[in-house]
Amino acid sequence: MNDKREQFWALYLSRFAEGFGFITLITLLPFYIETLEPTDTTIFGLTISAGIIIGLYTSGYTIGKALSIIPLSWFGDRFDKRLVLLGVLGLSIVVYGLFPLVDSSASFILLRALQGVAVTGSGLMGLSLVGQIADVGTRANYIGKANAASFAASIVGSLSAGILYDGFGFGPIFTIIVCVLFVAWFGTYRYLDPDETRVSGFPFTGLAFNRRILTLSSFRVQYAFSVEMVRVWVAIFAGVSAAEGGLAFGAFAVSLVVAAEKFTNMVCQPFTGRLSDDYGRALFVFAGGGAYGLVAFVVPFAPAIGEALSLPATYPGLGHLSSAFLPLLGLSALLGVVDSFREPASMALFADEGTSEGGVASSFGIRELVWRPGSIIGPLLGGWLMTEVSMASVFYVGGAFALTGALTFLVVLTRFHGTDALRSW
Known part of the structure; x- marks a missing residue:
């Protein structure tokens, strides 16, 4: 039997591998938009706008996640979470190996859906096992470390994706991702002990009506809209052409903007x-969520901030960008800081409830499930706002969702759990 340290490191490695693949697609998203050139499409007499197609580049991924949450959570609680984790890591290897063959919006959206299934399974099983192995008083700490591994991969992935895409195109990037995932699969197979916990029945039934989980969900269902719009559109804002409302940064500059948020989140979590x-933990959920909305409001003002401060528009190794580069880089980093207060606290609360009720994978499954409306509808809304209203409107609407989510959470928390619940949870 392997000791806890080896098992934690195996789980951190799986988080690193999936984070590496996920952020690569986010970094390359504006360049897929430029390459695949989505246009209005008519299906069965119904016209789907180019903005909706752009939204499906992200929502295809989240639809795959939504459809897989309940069955994967049930398998994780009913059987061996280690075997499920090995299975979804294997699926990831196949999916990323197929991305270089993408030649249309339809094939890209399909692979994004399969990627969503793989990432969901890896996240559910990995975090469930971290929460299960860790002692109750240290869960947020260990979950923070697991998330830090994912963010470290995000930094490496976004920077390497930008450099490799500028030099070689899409193909070599996915070869590297497949290799990293294979190492993670082998590490999980070699060092992670079989999971001997078994939960009969259907734990979702009881956990769905758990009062603490319902209270957390009142925040999370709204906050999902904010993150899925703001996080994705920071990269799109940086990379798409000025004609589409963006700043037209090169691939490496976009990767730096994306990596800034991941770096500060990694360091802080x-x-x-x-x-x-x-x-x-409830205090950190409320404060981090509200602050995220406030920072999102400022993102569209990056060009104005750069001009007001007379910041340079040209940088060594990056060429000519605009005076908005440093403000956008800083705002992306600040988004990572404020979200680092929310994420490990939220995950630890769900792990506490799942462990005490005998269904930790199902608890994380509910956490993922309440995120899905925002992760599916949010990008579609963002794509529509971008093409029909303005780029800035995406950040205003996204920021508003974070603020209303934080305020709803505060009201529900104090109303049903007492005024001291912010500190006692």
Whole structure:
């Protein structure tokens, strides 16, 4: 039997591998838009606008996640989570190996859906096992470390994707992703002990009406719209042409903007997770969620901030960008800081409830499930706002969702759990 440290490292490696693949697609998304050139499409007499097709580039991924949450969570609680994790890591290897063959919007959206299934399974099983192995008083800390591994991969993935795409195109990027995933699969097979917990029945039934989970869901269902719009459209805002409302940065500059959010989140999460263990996880969920909305409001003003501060528009190794580059880089980093307060605290609360009720994978499954409306509808709404209203409107609407989610959470929390619940949870 392997000790806990080896098992945690195997789980961190699986988080790293999936994070590496996920962020690569986010970084390359504006260039897929430019390459595949989505246009209005008519299906059975119904016209689907180019904006909706752009939204499906992200929503295809989240639809795959939504459809797989319940069956994967049930398999994880009913059988061996380690075997499920090995299976979805294997699926990831196949999916990323097929991405170089993409030649149309339809094939890209299909592979994004399969990617969503693989990432969902990896995240559910990996985080469930971290929460299960860790002691109750240290869960947010260990979950923060697991998330930090994912963010470290995001930094490496976004930077390498930008460099490799500029030099070689799409193909070599996915070869590297497949190799990283294979190493993660082998590490999981070699070092992670079989999961001997078994939960009979259907744990979703009881957990769906758990009062704490319902309270957390009142925030999370709204916050999902914010993150799925703001996080994706920061990259799109940076990379698409000025004619489409963007800043037309090169691939490496876009990757730096994306990596900034991941870097600050990676650095902060182990620390903020430990703080939330000590001072109240609900407080960190509320504060981090509200602050995320406020920062999102400022993102469209990056060009104005750059001009007001007379910031340079040309940078060594990056060429001519615009004076908006440094402000957008800083705002992306700030989004990572504020979200680092929310994420490990939220995950630890779901892990607490799942462990105490005997269905930790189902608890994380519910956490994923309430995220799905925002992750599916949010990008579609963002694509429509981008093409029909303005680029800035995506960030205003996304920021508003974060603020209303935080305020709803505060009202429900104090109404049903008492005024001291912000600190006692």
